[in-house]
Amino acid sequence: MSLTDVMIRSLKAESRPYSRTDAGGLYLEVRPSGAKLWRFKYRFLGKANRIALGAYPEVRLAEARQLRDDARRKLRDGIDPLADRKRDKLVAQFKAANTFGDLAKEYIEKTVAEGRAEATTTKANWLLDQLKPIAGMPVADIKPIEILAALKRIEARGKHETARRARSFAGRVFRYAVATGRGEADPTAVLQGALIAPRVTHHAALLEPDAVGGLLRAIDSYPGNAITRLACQIAPHVMARPGELRQALWGEIDFDKAVWTVPLERMKMRRPHAVPLSRQVLAYLKTLYDLTGPEGFVFPAFHTSRRPMSENTMNQAFRRMGYAKGEVTAHGLRTTASTLLNESGKWQSDAIERSLAHADANMVRGIYNRGRYWDERVAMHQWWSDYLDELRAVEKNALPLEAA
Known part of the structure; x- marks a missing residue:
């Protein structure tokens, strides 16, 4: 005899579990606690098995029969309902763990x-x-x-x-x-194509010698933090990316060999980069050494020596000097160096690119060039620092590149 809702509601708990059959393998198990649990018993490949279908009254009689029918359809298709449920559970757990x-x-x-x-x-x-x-x-x-x-x-x-x-x-x-x-x-x-194409922008940079000289004088007169001023003074000389410079460590500076070696972990192209240090840069670094050396960051943050200077510090200093965002940026100093060095006609473009740490499309050629242009880069960095000194000293009509 099939079950009805009235019959189910009238079932009382006993000291031992008992069950009442509906039809097609569906039955209701009544526990001593009073819980009424739907079960579906079936045979698959000759083995008896059963699967839980929920508790009454959360799962009403009609829904329990629907679940039973779904399970029977799986059996008809050669699928074990219990194994299928376990598989679905594993898939759900797998997805939840792989967000x-x-x-x-x-x-x-x-x-x-x-x-x-x-x-x-x-x-x-x-x-x-x-x-x-x-x-x-x-x-x-x-x-x-x-x-x-x-x-x-x-x-x-x-x-x-x-x-x-x-x-x-x-x-x-x-x-x-x-x-x-x-x-x-x-x-x-x-x-692809669903987003608005961004407008290409370039880092603001000064490209005229007179303007570069004015910037250098403004940096020298900067009334703010001494470490920030020294960072702004060094940046035009070394041609490094702002992130590479502000995270520099004293252990990377070799005063005797006049070289700063940036480890590959901090380089954009994941290659170590050696920067020749001119006499002017060495002088700035020796001043810094008394402020922040001998260990840790060359340019520490204001509030803690455990972290490097903020990425915005130098740009904020330029704003305080009176330069707008569209005029000067720390990154734009690289463009200034690249432009004026190329315009000088004194240095091979590959040597300039190496000092800017630009990657060579040909990896073998790039490795070869790193060693080949070192002597030229040492001379170029010293010439560049000397030329910047000349620009700083001339108020108007800056010294032409050829004369420098």
Whole structure:
């Protein structure tokens, strides 16, 4: 006799479990605690088995019968309902443990182990933070529209380049997920062209000798923090990226050999970089040594010697000197050096590119050139420092490059 809701409600708990049969293998088990549990018993490949279908009244009679019928259809198709449920549970657990955020962190850790520059790792973590809306979602379930929604939120703040970089970073994470068996495809691939193309901007830089001389005099007169002033004085000479300079350590400076060796971990191209130090730079560094040496950061932060100077410190100093954002930036000093050195006609372009730590497309040629141009680079750095001194000393009509 099939069960009814009235019959089920009338069932009382006893000292031992007992059951009441419905039909087609469905039955209700009544526990001494009063719990009423749906069960479906079946045979698969000659073996008896049973599967839980929930508790009454959360699962009503009609729903229990529907679940039983679903299980019977699986049996008809040669599928064990219990094994299928266990598989679904494992898949759910697998997905829950492989969210986009988890895989992104794992991917970033992999790049760190491969020797990726610290600045690149910091940027990757920052991009992950921009993608918070999808960070908690299973990577295998994320659809292109969900990624686009997260990117459009970034774009709505006017951060078009950030949105583009975030899409590229997300693509690398998804491809890593596919490569490690935890994803099926890269859903960012179909988003090509969906974002606003960022306008190409260049780091503001002074390209006229008169203007460079004025900047150098302004730096010398800077009334702020002495370490900041020295950083701004050194930066035009060494042609390093701001991040490489502000994170410099005293252990990287060799006063006897007049060279600063930047380890590959901090270099954009993941290659160690040697910077010849002119007499002027060595003098600045000796002044700094009395302030921040002999260990740790050459340019420590204001509030703690355990961290380097902030990435905005030098640019903020330029603003205080009266230079607008569109006139001078710390990174733009590299453009100044590149432009004026090339215009001088005195130095081979490969030597200039090596001092700027630009990568050579031909790796073998690049390795060869690093050694080949060292003597020329030493001479060039000293000439460049001497020329900057000349520009600083001339108020108007700066000394022509040829005369210098």
